[in-house]
Amino acid sequence: MSDVFRAEGLGKTYPGVRANDDISFSVGAGEIHALLGENGAGKSTLVKMIYGLVRPDEGHMQLSGTPHAPADPRAARASGVAMVFQHFSLFDALTVAENIALGMENPPPRAELSRRIAELSQAYGLPLNPARRIASLSAGERQRVEILRCLLQNPRLLIMDEPTSVLTPQEAEILFATLRQLAAAGTAILYISHKLEEIRTHCDRATILRHGKVVGTVDPRAHSARELAAMMVGAEMKLVDRSGRKPGDVVLDVKALSTPAATEGVTLKNISLTLRTGEILGIGGVAGNGQDELLAALSGEITTPHGTVTLSSADLSALGPDPRRAAGLLSAPEDRLGHAAVPQFSLTENTLLTAGGRQDIVKRGLIDHNAARAFAESIIKAFDVRTPGPGTAAGALSGGNLQKFVIGREVLGGPKVLVVNQPTWGVDAGAAAAIRQALLDLAAKGAGVIVISQDLDELLELSDRFCALNEGRLSPPRPTEGLTIDEIGLMLGGAHGMEVGHVPA
Amino acid sequence: MFRLEPRASAPLLWQVATPVMAVIATMITGGLLFAALGFDPVASIRTIFWDPLFGPASGYSRPQLLVKAGPLILIASGLALGFRAGIWNIGAEGQYIIGAICGAAVALAAYPHEAFWIFPAMIVAGAVGGWAWGMIPALLRNWFGASEILVSLMLVYVAQKIAAWMAFGPMKNPEGFNFPGSRNLQQYPAASNPELIANTGLHWGGIAALVALVVTWFVMSRHILGFRIRTAGAAPRAARFAGVRPERLVALCLGLSGALAGLAGLFEVAGPAGQITESFGSGYGFTAIIVAFLGRLHPLGILLAGLLMALTYIGGELAQMMLNLPASTVQVFQGMLLFFLLGFDILTRYRIRRRA
Known part of the structure; x- marks a missing residue:
């Protein structure tokens, strides 16, 4: 050779x-x-x-x-x-x-x-x-x-x-x-x-x-x-620990959720799902099939008709992000820079994006900067975020460290339900393992977790049930136990358009 | 050759240094310009920047500093809120004119009644007038996606026409020998906005400007609203994720900056200007845009920038009188200031490196 x-x-x-x-x-x-x-x-x-x-x-x-x-x-x-x-x-x-x-x-x-x-x-x-x-x-x-x-x-x-x-x-x-x-x-x-x-x-x-x-x-x-x-x-990988989870009652109920036709992006079509306490639901699919829109519809960035999003029997469909967070529905979008965090702002300031109300950082509209810094420090400590300190700009952190910070901010918020989109995208293996473990631990403590991801190995590793999101439609969930990559591929719309086409000479 | 390398964050040193560099560059270029026109450059610059404060006639010109700086600062502190959020109110001049007309309308309706409530009612009317004029571009943007930059700018010209109509028509002074212009509010005690301390130039507009600075500083640094405004400007998607409703922010920022511009107009018409005339708008609304940027959208910076801009107004007038410099000197100076500021701003966002 x-x-x-x-x-x-x-x-x-x-x-x-x-x-x-x-x-x-x-x-x-x-x-x-x-x-x-x-x-x-x-x-x-x-x-x-x-x-x-x-x-x-x-x-x-x-x-x-x-x-x-x-x-x-x-x-x-x-x-x-x-x-x-x-x-x-x-x-x-x-x-x-x-x-x-x-x-x-x-x-x-x-x-x-x-x-x-x-x-x-x-x-x-x-x-x-x-x-x-x-x-x-x-x-x-x-x-x-x-x-x-x-x-x-x-x-x-x-x-x-x-x-x-x-x-x-x-x-x-x-x-x-x-x-x-x-x-x-x-x-x-x-x-x-x-x-x-x-x-x-x-x-x-x-x-x-x-x-x-x-x-x-x-x-x-x-x-x-x-x-x-x-x-x-350069070291042995830690295996994630899946033990200690028992699905309980339904905590999040999404019924016939659709979004109006938009000029850009994908419209969600009649999405229904239920999530139990202590359960991780994995949603797979190739990016651009409605993942961003689904997260937005759950986080409250998009509101939908009454009765479509219910958290512990409270109808959240018409509420924006703030009241949904107050009710315990937290989320972490895919795009770390510019969506889940503001790159120019310090980590301390970035806690205010989502944690102002749940951590008593903002009281009657006034910001307690000391409380914000303390919360940022507790995230840095609990999630091993490598940074000089909470005053560092979010944009100066590496992708993995910022992602640990973003996920940590929501996990420490003590959610009833946490929705994450691409939690380990572009993150190094060590940080990815830490993030996955944090999601498993959160579910073990009784929260419901929805993981939207393109990484099928990740979904098989984390989730109890698996659905596929394809062109804005969600497949019925299947238990992850016993599911093969091939079956998942077919659920994802797999071989569509893959037959040898007629090529005019 | 050199190349520009983006900085991770804008260092505080450069944020403070570039406005100062812009002022110095303006002085140098202005001096060269005057030399080219055949004037003594050193004497010209001294007349504009030094004499108004410390020259022989400074006793007259120093109080003018606060008279001119007051409305600039009041308007700029409102504009800065919107600029931070990426909402561009270019039409403060129009809101200033409409605020003045609405405030004057209250006074002229009450004339010659004397009562303690007249001046407060004028203040409210001025703020509401400016707010309403600012809400037009806000609603058009929210409902139809119209650019608030264009709409607010074009509404300035509408406001100027309304001022002319008022001066010739509904508000014309019935005892004014058919000259255009309203009654002079300086001669109507219940409605006038007098100098509060003799020979300082301080009137209620100056007080309002200081209050506006303190309040906007507090909102921007301590209140969640200020955080949301900054987030909306820095990362709109993150702002939505944090629960900011862009439509509300547009309405709030345009309405609030309109209200402050309207207030500035009211204090002007009840004080230094005295009456609504055909050419009531004097460019404060546009100059305030420069003040906001020169002051880095920060309250303390706006205070200093407002005083500096006021100085160029007074110094320009002085230079006209003393040295026969052209009347457009002031505009040229103000334009150069903004030009150099935007140019030097590259240094805050990039560092210059020699290409290998």
């Missing part, structure tokens, strides 16, 4: 951070090579250097035996490096072919391009009609456009940045089949992820990064997911 890409002693320093330190590894032809690490381990810096977005301070790279030092992404693409980003850069109003032509240096005539797109998409099992508008495509199909865009360049090295985070399990399977086929044709693939099972099943080798350094390059199939996680985190 000849090396397509080789890095030797790569280093990059940002002000105050050694992002990459003496990184050496290689990717062989026909190999799917995983790059594994927590958030902040240096994966994206490394990839940006390969793709020409950042220049290394020291060390050098080789591509097929020749030195690789791209000045910009264009140079990187010219020498055979292609990259599929986590976030797509496509124009909704344009067709597939138009989008691909926009990204090319010298696009061939449109008919010729459409023909090549159709050929490639057939050859690699990526059904895609070049004449369709992006707006009408699912996330999986959009990703195919990005992949096809890369394949048209005949890359020697294809970089994929967390490609499955937007896909259902079935869509992910199709993606891996494509990657296998590409690898078989000799393309080297660098696959970035922190989903361990995925890497164990599909990757040939894995290079593990921690704190900007290579921990080692291993055969992921020879290690358990726990061993890989331990290498990533």
Whole structure:
């Protein structure tokens, strides 16, 4: 196996951070090579250097035996490096072919391009009609456009940045089949992820990064997911403790909840669910299927007709966020910066967003700044938030630490019901485990918890019952016990639109 | 070459330093401008910034400082609340005019009756008039999504037309020999807003401005309402999540800043101006926008900025009289101040680094 890409002693320093330190590894032809690490381990810096977005301070790279030092992404693409980003850069109003032509240096005539797109998409099992508008495509199909865009360049090295985070399990399977086929044709693939099972099943080798350094390059199939996680985190992972929960009476009753048609976002359609005390209800689904709207309808940011949201026999449907909090219905939205917290404000001030009433910080409209600081300090202490102090701006915290603060703020509020959306999104493994444990502990103490998440492993680990949210509709709940990932995939609307389409020649 | 690097937070030092730098840059550029026009730059700047306070004629000009600063500060402290929340009331000038007309209407209706309640009733009418004029853009924004910036600005011109109509029509002084303009309220004791302490320039408007500063400081720093206003400006989604209703905040901020502008108009018409005339609006409502930003939307800053802006008014007039500088000098100075402030503001949000 000849090396397509080789890095030797790569280093990059940002002000105050050694992002990459003496990184050496290689990717062989026909190999799917995983790059594994927590958030902040240096994966994206490394990839940006390969793709020409950042220049290394020291060390050098080789591509097929020749030195690789791209000045910009264009140079990187010219020498055979292609990259599929986590976030797509496509124009909704344009067709597939138009989008691909926009990204090319010298696009061939449109008919010729459409023909090549159709050929490639057939050859690699990526059904895609070049004449369709992006707006009408699912996330999986959009990703195919990005992949096809890369394949048209005949890359020697294809970089994929967390490609499955937007896909259902079935869509992910199709993606891996494509990657296998590409690898078989000799393309080297660098696959970035922190989903361990995925890497164990599909990757040939894995290079593990921690704190900007290579921990080692291993055969992921020879290690358990726990061993890989331990290498990533640098310590044994704590297993979450699910014991001590007994579902009791119904505490939250949502009946036939719908939201009016909106110009943007998803409308909720006839959602009904019940939640018992001490129970964790998991709601899965690919982002953009009504998760934000469901949280808003429960938090009170959106109000709904009478009788749709009932907490312990009190009708909260018409009430805003404040009275709902007073009644014991607390929530933590997905977006930490700008929704669950104000980035410019200190942690002390951020307690006031939701905890003013429940913690006696605000009395008759007057703010007790000392009480706010004391509450912020108690969150920092109880949830091990790493920060210089409660006066630090929320935006200066790392994602994981701010998320611990946001979840801690609501958990310490002593809710009857807590609704969280993507509680561990973009959070490192250690913080994620702490957050999950906090949710389990809260349920063990008798609160009802709704966890909305895209991370199916997380939902299976936490929840007693599982529902899927798809295009604003909620499936009937199923007990998590005995549920397989495949069944969940089908609940999520799984294989919709996945059959091989008719591609006009 | 240099490049700009965003700062994580705006350091207090720069927040204080940039307004000062803007003032200095304005003085330097103004001096160069005067030199280009053929005036002595040092003498011009001294006439504008120094003589009103310490020059030979300062006995006349010093009381004017409070007369001019009072309405600026009163209006700016209301505007600052809305600006903090990202609600842009550009039409304080119109609310100022309508407040003055409503307050004067009470006085003219009561004339020549003498009673203790007349002046308080005028204050209420002035505030209500300004509030109502401010509520027009608020309701249009809440009901139809109309931009409060455009609506409030255009209502200024409506208000100016109403002032002209009043001066020529309903409010015209019946004993005024057919000259446009209302009765002079300075000559109607029950309705006049006199200088409270001789030779200070302090009238009830100045007192109201101080009260407004203290109250807005208290609301912004200690009351949950101030926190909600700041949250709405910094992160609208977080504000909704915290329970802020954007429509209510729009109505509150535009109504309150309108009421304060209306008060300023009332104190002006009952005091220094004395009567409703065709050109009653004198630009305080627009200058107050500069005062609010120059003062960093903070009560203490607004106090200092209001005094400084008042100084440019008086100094500009003095320079016209003493040095024959053009009348537009004041506007040029005020414009430059805002320009340099916004320019230097980059330093609070970014740091400059040399490109490697």
